[in-house]
Amino acid sequence: MTDPLVTLDNATVRFDGVIAVDHINLKVSRGDIITIIGPNGAGKTTLIKAVLGIQPLSEGAIHRQAGLTIGYVPQHLHLQPTLPLTVKRFMALSGVPAAACREALEQTGVGHLLAASVHHLSGGERQRLLLARALARKPDLLVLDEPAQGVDINGQAALYDLIRQLRDRLHCGVIMISHDLHLVMAATDKVLCLNQHVCCSGHPEDISRDPAFIETFGQSVAESLAVYHHRHNHQHNLHGDVVAAGDSDSEHRECSGHGHH
Numbered sequence: 001m002t003d004p005l006v007t008l009d010n011a012t013v014r015f016d017g018v019i020a021v022d023h024i025n026l027k028v029s030r031g032d033i034i035t036i037i038g039p040n041g042a043g044k045t046t047l048i049k050a051v052l053g054i055q056p057l058s059e060g061a062i063h064r065q066a067g068l069t070i071g072y073v074p075q076h077l078h079l080q081p082t083l084p085l086t087v088k089r090f091m092a093l094s095g096v097p098a099a100a101c102r103e104a105l106e107q108t109g110v111g112h113l114l115a116a117s118v119h120h121l122s123g124g125e126r127q128r129l130l131l132a133r134a135l136a137r138k139p140d141l142l143v144l145d146e147p148a149q150g151v152d153i154n155g156q157a158a159l160y161d162l163i164r165q166l167r168d169r170l171h172c173g174v175i176m177i178s179h180d181l182h183l184v185m186a187a188t189d190k191v192l193c194l195n196q197h198v199c200c201s202g203h204p205e206d207i208s209r210d211p212a213f214i215e216t217f218g219q220s221v222a223e224s225l226a227v228y229h230h231r232h233n234h235q236h237n238l239h240g241d242v243v244a245a246g247d248s249d250s251e252h253r254e255c256s257g258h259g260h261h
């Protein structure tokens with residue numbers, strides 16, 4: 001068992017005495033995808049700023065693995081609209097060698113846009129560019145603040161798929177904030193429902209039944225999430241064990257069809 005990448009121990013942040021993040025305990029390890037959900041003002045951004053080390057704690061402690069490299073995708077990209085800026089130049093500004101920048105752009109599916117102006121990118125392309133910039137640092141941990149913002153619904157699903165693939169390929173940890181509850185439920189391993197304190201946390205299928213979740217998001221949201229289908233890249237045999245996708249053993253059944261109740 002390797003050490004967690006980041007450990008929060010009773011992490012608490014107050015602004016002028018008002019609590020924004022209340023005694024949070026959290027461990028993020030390699031291979032984890034942890035999604036933070038919660039209403040507006042719940043302290044989500046403050047929490048990930050604490051993980052990044054740009055928001056001091058009022059109380060509690062945070063421990064980062066020695067030599068940890070974090071790749072961060074911010075909520076907004078602030079660009080000077082009058083400044084011409086190509087994707088290539090934007091990536092070069094991060095100080096990472098050109099070859100690593102190109103590789104990262106290929107990994108996020110926007111390698112062909114090297115000469116394009118960042119001002120003319122679509123919402124999805126822009127988010128993939130930001131993801132590439134974060135990846136170029138070869139991060140142990142990816143921190144994403146609403147990565148699918150400004151992306152249409154098909155693009156959102158593709159982006160969450162990409163994040164999962166990158167996690168598998170790079171074996172990094174991922175912690176992200178999302179408001180896209182349906183996609184979160186289908187694409188994440190662990191959900192942390194925040195409302196200053198942790199209301200509830202766990203596997204997505206369990207979270208939507210948790211009374212604290214229902215109290216925070218309302219019965220109708222919980223009901224709409226309680227039955228959902230998620231896509232698997234693997235199959236189960238009759239004993240429920242995971243077996244390789246595409247294995248034609250007749251004992252196997254496709255998992256993609258079952259909903260969770």
Ligand SMILES: Nc1ncnc2c1ncn2[C@@H]1O[C@H](COP(=O)(O)OP(=O)(O)OP(=O)(O)O)[C@@H](O)[C@H]1O
Pocket residue numbers: 015020038039040041042043044045046047
């Ligand atoms: N630098 C700051 N100074 C004072 N108050 C702050 C500061 N940053 C955040 N807050 C307050 O802390 C609370 C939590 O804010 P935060 O941005 O973490 O919430 P959030 O869950 O990310 O919200 P949203 O979903 O709206 O982005 C809010 O009430 C916000 O006004």
